[in-house]
Amino acid sequence: MPTIMTHAVVPLAAAALAGRGTIPPKVALAGSVLAMLPDADVIGLRFGVDYADAWGHRGATHSLAIAGLVAAAIAAVWTQARNWPAFLFLFLATASHGLLDMLTDGGLGVGLLWPASEERLFWPVTPVRVSPIGAGFFSMRGVETLASELVWIWLPAxxxxAIGIAARRRRA
Structure with a gap:
């Protein structure tokens, strides 16, 4: 998995690209939190859920189906999310987690298509170093992970x- 803060960067960059008029700051912030949420599945490991199970790490919680359910649940209780741009943004923010994890070079892959399939998927190219969990983050491998994320995720984001901000400034 990419580091938790890298998961938050993608929706924030997308919100900056779209602009405040389309994605208000509170929705952008909610999207950054939702992008980190799927990794809460690691709690299951402490309760005996096997990594490779459908509900194990990178399984169902990383799927497009769960991303849709989360976005719909938020739209049901939060009026600011009850429009198509906000709903779509929250869905994509949540879904971005699994899509980013598919870029990593380790783990069992991502259950992106659950419940239709329990197959774990990766992209054909996996340039992002998988993040070590726990104290391993503060190691040389953690540094390597951050370096690959800077190149493959932070820089493009x-x-x-910047393109979105520059385009809006030009129009103003």
């Missing part, structure tokens, strides 16, 4: 955010 920053470019997209």
């Amino acid at each position: 920053g470019v997209l955010a």
